[in-house]
Amino acid sequence: MIELGQLEAHWQEFEKRNVHVVVVSVEDLEAAKATQADFPHLIVVSDAERSLSGAIDVMHPHSAPDGSDTSAPTTFLIDGDGTVRWTFRPDRVFNRLSPEQVLAALDKEMPAH
Amino acid sequence: MSTSAPNVSTTSPSIDRSRGRVIFWAGIGACLLGLVLVVIQFGLKLVFVPWYSPILATVGAVFLLLSAASRRSVARVAALVLVTAFAGLQWYFLVFMMKLPEYNGPAQPGKRLPPFQAMFANGRSFTEADLADGSRRVMTFFRGRW
Numbered sequence: 001m002i003e004l005g006q007l008e009a010h011w012q013e014f015e016k017r018n019v020h021v022v023v024v025s026v027e028d029l030e031a032a033k034a035t036q037a038d039f040p041h042l043i044v045v046s047d048a049e050r051s052l053s054g055a056i057d058v059m060h061p062h063s064a065p066d067g068s069d070t071s072a073p074t075t076f077l078i079d080g081d082g083t084v085r086w087t088f089r090p091d092r093v094f095n096r097l098s099p100e101q102v103l104a105a106l107d108k109e110m111p112a113h
Numbered sequence: 114m115s116t117s118a119p120n121v122s123t124t125s126p127s128i129d130r131s132r133g134r135v136i137f138w139a140g141i142g143a144c145l146l147g148l149v150l151v152v153i154q155f156g157l158k159l160v161f162v163p164w165y166s167p168i169l170a171t172v173g174a175v176f177l178l179l180s181a182a183s184r185r186s187v188a189r190v191a192a193l194v195l196v197t198a199f200a201g202l203q204w205y206f207l208v209f210m211m212k213l214p215e216y217n218g219p220a221q222p223g224k225r226l227p228p229f230q231a232m233f234a235n236g237r238s239f240t241e242a243d244l245a246d247g248s249r250r251v252m253t254f255f256r257g258r259w
Contacts, residue, residue, distance in 0.1 A: 001258055002158045007251075014251070022252045029232060031258055036234035044234040052229040052239075057218030058254050071254040072213050078252055082225050082244035089216040092207070093256075096160040102251055110249055 003073070003096040004039050010099035011041035017106060026050055026059075026071055047071075063093070075102065077110045085110045133183030137192070140176030143169045144196045147203075167207060170200035 007014075007021050014021050024045040025031070032046035047053050053071045060072035075097055077086040086109040088097055097105075147169035154163055177193040220226055231239045244250065 001255060002160050003253065004255060005158065007253070017249075019249045019251060022250050024231065024252065024254050025257050027257050029234070029236065032232070032234040035258060045231050045239050046234065047229075047231040049231070052226075052231045053254065055227040055229040056220040058216070060213065060256075064257065070256045072216075073256060074216055074254045076220055076250075076252045078226070078244055078250045080245070080247040080249055082241060084220045084222050084224055084226065086222060087216055087220065089213055091213060092162045093211045093213060094160060094162045094207075106249075106251065112249070 001035075004035070004042060006096075006099050007102070008039040008041055010103070013099070013103055015041075017103075017112060019106060024052060024071065026053055026069070077106060079110055133180040133189070136176050136183070137180035137189055140173040140180060140196060141192060142173070143176060144173035144199065147173075162207060162211070164207065167200055167203035170196060170203055174200050 004023055007023070011021070020043055021041070022043045022045055023035070023039070024047050025035070026047050027035075028048045029046045032044045036042075036044040045052070050059065050069075053059050056076075058071045058074045059069050061069045063072070064070040072089060073093070073096060074087065074089045076084050076088075079085050086105055088105070090096060147163075147166035150169075151163045151166050154161075174193065174197040177189065177196055181189040181193050226241050226244060228241050233239050
């Protein structure tokens with residue numbers, strides 16, 4: 001969850017670009033509420049039914065500490081029409097995009113018109 | 114009458130015991146340094162692969178091998194085995210266990226997301242239709258609160 005704190009810390013940079021930051025996990029609604037309270041400038045989504053994670057194939061089997069499935073850390077840039085403009089998945093679980101890298105990708109791949 | 118000199122070692126026991134001791138502790142230290150740096154890294158919330166840790170453990174194992182070669186003892190051989198196993202475990206963990214598959218799912222650039230139904234933290238429904246409301250989004254999947 002470290003990346004959520006980093007994104008939250010840069011919320012003004014995203015707001016300046018008029019971009020919403022949506023963070024999704026397969027946890028239930030209660031966990032999503034707790035996450036939302038921790039990171040008020042992010043838009044937290046609960047995908048407990050795995051409808052979204054399954055539809056776009058981001059599940060990572062047996063990767064949670066208890067051996068259950070969870071989503072692989074993956075980032076998408078989605079434009080105002082709902083079209084995907086850019087995807088990123090790190091090569092290792094430990095790696096994450098930094099907020100600066102996300103902002104750079106936004107400016108390059110999905111600049112404001 | 115000739116007498117042959119007895120075959121007596123000129124190395125004192127204390128010198129013999131200390132042979133390779135510095136390199137032994139250097140090996141232990143290298144291994145422990147990797148662990149300490151990992152703790153510091155995650156304490157600072159820096160998210161990147163700590164390749165330095167298996168590298169330092171491997172360096173430590175080499176030092177311990179040299180130490181055991183200079184003077185074999187149970188402690189040195191045991192440390193060599195443990196640190197080598199620890200280094201191997203770390204390499205396996207980082208190279209194989211932590212590897213993520215490349216993303217080849219349907220949400221590729223130029224395509225829209227397939228139909229889905231999830232939920233915002235406030236309980237409101239979140240579907241693919243919400244993504245076409247004119248707002249640009251960064252959508253990030255995270256592993257969970259744990």
